[in-house]
Amino acid sequence: MPYSNLDVSEMFADRQSQRSSLHARHLNEQLVRVLKTIGYDVGFQKGQGQYLFDRDGARYLDLLSGFGVFAIGRNHPALRQALKSVLDSDLPNLVQLDVSTLAGVLAERLLKYVPYLDKVFFANSGAECVEAAIKFARSATGRPGIVYCAHAYHGLTYGALSLTDDPNFRGGFQPLLPGCTSIPFNDLAALEQALSSREVAAFIVEPIQGKGVNMPTDEFLPGAAALCRKYGTLMVADEIQTGMGRTGRFLAVEHWNVEPDMVLISKALSGGHVPVGALLTRKAIFDKIFSQMDRAVVHGSTFAKNDLAMAAGIATLEVLKSEKLIEAAAKRGAELRLALTRMVPGYELLKEVRGKGLMIGLEFGSPKSLRLKASWNVLETANKGLFCQLITVPLFKDHKILTQVSGHGSHTIKLLPPLTITEEDCRWIETAFDQVIASSHKVPGAIWSLGKTLVDNAVRRSA
Numbered sequence: 001m002p003y004s005n006l007d008v009s010e011m012f013a014d015r016q017s018q019r020s021s022l023h024a025r026h027l028n029e030q031l032v033r034v035l036k037t038i039g040y041d042v043g044f045q046k047g048q049g050q051y052l053f054d055r056d057g058a059r060y061l062d063l064l065s066g067f068g069v070f071a072i073g074r075n076h077p078a079l080r081q082a083l084k085s086v087l088d089s090d091l092p093n094l095v096q097l098d099v100s101t102l103a104g105v106l107a108e109r110l111l112k113y114v115p116y117l118d119k120v121f122f123a124n125s126g127a128e129c130v131e132a133a134i135k136f137a138r139s140a141t142g143r144p145g146i147v148y149c150a151h152a153y154h155g156l157t158y159g160a161l162s163l164t165d166d167p168n169f170r171g172g173f174q175p176l177l178p179g180c181t182s183i184p185f186n187d188l189a190a191l192e193q194a195l196s197s198r199e200v201a202a203f204i205v206e207p208i209q210g211k212g213v214n215m216p217t218d219e220f221l222p223g224a225a226a227l228c229r230k231y232g233t234l235m236v237a238d239e240i241q242t243g244m245g246r247t248g249r250f251l252a253v254e255h256w257n258v259e260p261d262m263v264l265i266s267k268a269l270s271g272g273h274v275p276v277g278a279l280l281t282r283k284a285i286f287d288k289i290f291s292q293m294d295r296a297v298v299h300g301s302t303f304a305k306n307d308l309a310m311a312a313g314i315a316t317l318e319v320l321k322s323e324k325l326i327e328a329a330a331k332r333g334a335e336l337r338l339a340l341t342r343m344v345p346g347y348e349l350l351k352e353v354r355g356k357g358l359m360i361g362l363e364f365g366s367p368k369s370l371r372l373k374a375s376w377n378v379l380e381t382a383n384k385g386l387f388c389q390l391i392t393v394p395l396f397k398d399h400k401i402l403t404q405v406s407g408h409g410s411h412t413i414k415l416l417p418p419l420t421i422t423e424e425d426c427r428w429i430e431t432a433f434d435q436v437i438a439s440s441h442k443v444p445g446a447i448w449s450l451g452k453t454l455v456d457n458a459v460r461r462s463a
Helices: 008-026 029-038 077-087 101-113 126-141 188-195 220-231 252-256 283-289 307-322 325-341 370-382 386-399 423-440 446-462
Strands: 046-048 051-053 059-062 119-123 145-149 180-183 200-205 234-238 262-265 277-281 350-356 359-364 412-415
Touching (some): 059 423, 126 277, 277 283, 307 325, 359 386, 386 412, 386 423
Parallel strands (some): 234 262
Antiparallel strands (some): 119 277
């Protein structure tokens, strides 16, 4: 067979013009319709660092970074070299009746960043890490309960979905995992009430909630850790999006000096190319799961420790360290938040800018002036959170910035750029947001004409 003719990059070039029809026919037709409706079907051809390039060669600033996986940017040369070195070496990958050298190296390097934990379990994704945490917590404590926070997002597999507080994701999939209870984020009294039964195996929490970029109070995470210790509950920090330097620290919990019993990492650990997740935990917990030789494989995943994933993780950690990207995230994030916060007094629709490092949320809300309020109410009646599309769509079309609303029905736009963004990129962001938000305050105007189109689409969908 002429394998030398199997050129995937050539295949991409030959078939890229058919991407929408291929997806509509064989994959998710509704996603294709969404992209065409909002004008995002530009046919991206290339990614480099923090930038994307469309079919016409136009450059876009990527503030989604693949939902956070491209913390070191797209197609980083160090990551590419690491993956090529594995492919060129004929390594004995996934022998299964052996142990992986590269998994050992990556585990060792991860634990240096989290020295109060001792063991690592590798998985293929963040959701798999959440599933493992549920199993580990229940087995280690002998308790059935799991407590999570309102507005949390922990994944879409069944156990993870049971801890994801969003009816848009949960709808149609009930009944979910029993024994899972939600409490309000930042409510220590509610947490204590839930834990006081001493039937709760784990409290799982995002240090900063991804859906909304909701910030903890300074008391919440330390208080939660103390309550978990008091009632014998394990504290699990879901750092799948906040970890790996995103917030200006390796882990977001470091901002509040909290040491959880388990930490979940994924997304950025992959370098954006090979899916990987890691559950870091205390030895006492790990040893209760893998307690003797006949339980050595009581939990696992076929591809979890594959050499390409381990190499991607090793390379990503090396890039974070050598390019000082965690420090850069802290510095750039503080500067960008300050610049955006300065816009708040000048725009009645912009309510707050919050976050840490390069995880930033811009929250919009109901205006006071009558003309703007009337237009806002029309959008809210048609579809809660629709206003933010009046910001994200012009950012994309007119300013070549790719970003997103932070969740269903949300009034917050989330910025999650690669940690490699520059001062020039930050000025690009500031200028674009300033111009688009200013336009949103002009009624009538082009942005509100877009709003009418979106309302009409929403009405047609609900009819």
